[in-house]
Structure formats: structure tokens, C-alpha cells
Amino acid sequence: MSKPARIPAAAQADAAAPQLARKVVKQRVQAAVFYWERVAKRDKPRVEDVHQLRVWSRRSMAAVELFLPFFAAKPAAELLGMLNKARKRAGKARDCDVLLAKLDKRTREALAEHLETLKTGRAESAEKLQSAYRKKVRSGKVADCLADLQKESAAKNHSAKSNGHVPPQAQFGVWFLTQFAASSADFIQQLRPAKASLRRIHQLRIDGKHVRYALEIGLPALPKAAGKQLYASLEALQEQLGEICDDLAFAERFRELAAGLKEKQQARLEKEAARHDEQAQAGFEKFSRWWRAANGRKKLQRQFAAIFAPLADIKPRGSKPAQRRKSQ
CATH class of the missing domain: 1.20.120 (Four Helix Bundle (Hemerythrin (Met), subunit A))
Structure with missing residues (x-):
């Protein structure tokens, strides 16, 4: 294959x-x-x-x-x-x-x-x-x-x-915009708060990944520049969120592994956990600056709005968009 x-x-x-x-x-x-x-x-x-x-x-x-x-x-x-x-x-x-x-x-x-x-x-x-x-x-x-x-x-x-x-021949372009708008609604809603939240990072990453995979399918049906820009922004955001979540997970895992070890070995793992905590915090501070910046989440919101703009002039036909199941 x-x-x-x-x-x-x-x-x-x-x-x-x-x-x-x-x-x-x-x-x-x-x-x-x-x-x-x-x-x-x-x-x-x-x-x-x-x-x-x-x-x-x-x-x-x-x-x-x-x-x-x-x-x-x-x-x-x-x-x-x-x-x-x-x-x-x-x-x-x-x-x-x-x-x-x-x-x-x-x-x-x-x-x-x-x-x-x-x-x-x-x-x-x-x-x-x-x-x-x-x-x-x-x-x-x-x-x-x-x-x-x-x-x-x-x-x-x-x-x-x-x-x-x-x-009889529902065209994919119009249908995809309607369906994609429904499937990305949860993610877009999470972009609304003015302040970034470390507690919501994990869910934002999960929903963003789902939106990106759905967008891959519809890219050929979208205006080339607008589609590519949105996809690139989602990829960059996913990379940022992935690094933060990974560091948080590593810190937690190292602390779990440290339990029951000898004092010297335990200190080594706790030090490693602290290092990942610091990296996660540094990553979140960088993410928070992106969140507040004009070319951060607001730019991402504008990119979504540009993609969905044609829907304002279209009366959707066909099946009602399905609600996706929650998965990680």
C-alpha cells in the first residue's frame, strides 16, 4: 500500500x-x-x-x-x-x-x-x-x-x-461547510474567553485535533488560501498545546515512578518532574501571550469566520448535522 x-x-x-x-x-x-x-x-x-x-x-x-x-x-x-x-x-x-x-x-x-x-x-x-x-x-x-x-x-x-x-446529488462543498460548522462549534466556543486557562488546555487540544482531521477532508472544496491558512493555524496551535500537555503528563508520570524508590533515585525523578513542570509553565505562558495577541486566537476566529461566510447566503439542504461523540 x-x-x-x-x-x-x-x-x-x-x-x-x-x-x-x-x-x-x-x-x-x-x-x-x-x-x-x-x-x-x-x-x-x-x-x-x-x-x-x-x-x-x-x-x-x-x-x-x-x-x-x-x-x-x-x-x-x-x-x-x-x-x-x-x-x-x-x-x-x-x-x-x-x-x-x-x-x-x-x-x-x-x-x-x-x-x-x-x-x-x-x-x-x-x-x-x-x-x-x-x-x-x-x-x-x-x-x-x-x-x-x-x-x-x-x-x-x-x-x-x-x-x-x-x-439526489447533494454537492459536497455546501454540505461540508454546514457539517463542519456543527462539528467545530465546541472548539470555536472554547476560543471565546479573553483569558487562557491551563485547566482547559487538554480539552482544547482534543477538540482541535478532531477539527483538524475533519478539515483535512474538506480542504479541496474550500478556497485554497483560506483553507490552507486555517489548517496551518490549527497545526501550529496543536503543536503548542501538545508540548504543554506532554510536559504535564511527563511530570505526573515521573512523580508516580518516584514513589517507592531509594532517596537518591527519588530525588532524581522528582527533579525531572520539576523540570517538566517548568517547561509546561513556560509553554503555557507562551501560549497565553499567543491567546491575547491580535494574531493569536482572534486571528483563528477570523479564519473560521472567513471559511463559514458563504453559509450566510445559503439555506442548507439535506440532513441535519450529526452530533459527534466525545473521544480523545
């Missing part, structure tokens, strides 16, 4: 939305399965394969959730459930990989007794992914669920056309 495309070239403004929904979801699920298979085939899965499985599971979920109005509820829920479990298990293995990569020589020495536990935790997560691959992928359950989704989607669309509920 060639490297999967983040941005589907077929997602043009005049494309038929129902058919595009099936095509995009199929492509993203196949990408997730591709990396799932790579993870399952090795006793010690490669770090990059685990990472890509996590990413493409999220992208697949974002696609299913974006196109929910075109899908039957049962196969969509089943597919989302399988993808979400894969994402969580890959996430646990990925967290171990990132933590192990952060350890310098002195910290490794202090954690000598815990290193095997960390590696065992990573191996257990990989083993669960391998077991799930056999039960869900190799058994054909994912393929069957995807086929049911595609089949019931086509039948639902045909029935809706007959009943006049959905335009």
Missing part, C-alpha cells in the same frame, strides 16, 4: 457528497487497517507503525463522524467502537514509546527497576492490538462492518432521494 493521503483529492466542491462519504471512509479505514496489520505482524511493533495506527484510527473516526448523516447508525457505531479501541491501545503503547525516548542516561539509571515494567506495559498494549487484529480484522469483522456501512449508506441515500429528504 502506498502512503495514504491525508487530503482526499476527490473531495471537490461539486462532488456528490453521499458517494464521497463512502469513498473517504473506506480509504481511511483501509489505512488504519494497513498499520494495524504492520503492528500485528511483529513481536515488537515499530514505533512509527504504532504511531501511524493511532493517527489513522483517529482520522478514520473523524471521517465516520463527519459523514454520519449518510450512514446507518448501527454499522457506524460498530465501526467507531472498533476504531476507538485500536486508538486507545495504540495510544498506551505510544505513550510508553514517547516516555522511553525522553529518558536520558541518568534517568534510566534511576529507573533501572522500572524500565522493564515500562517495556512490559508497552508489550502488553502491543499484544492486545495483535489479539484485536485477529478478532476484528483477520476475522473479517472490520471488513464486514465497512461493507454494511457502505451498503446501508447507498440504500439510505436512495431512499432519501425517493422521499425528497436529500437532494
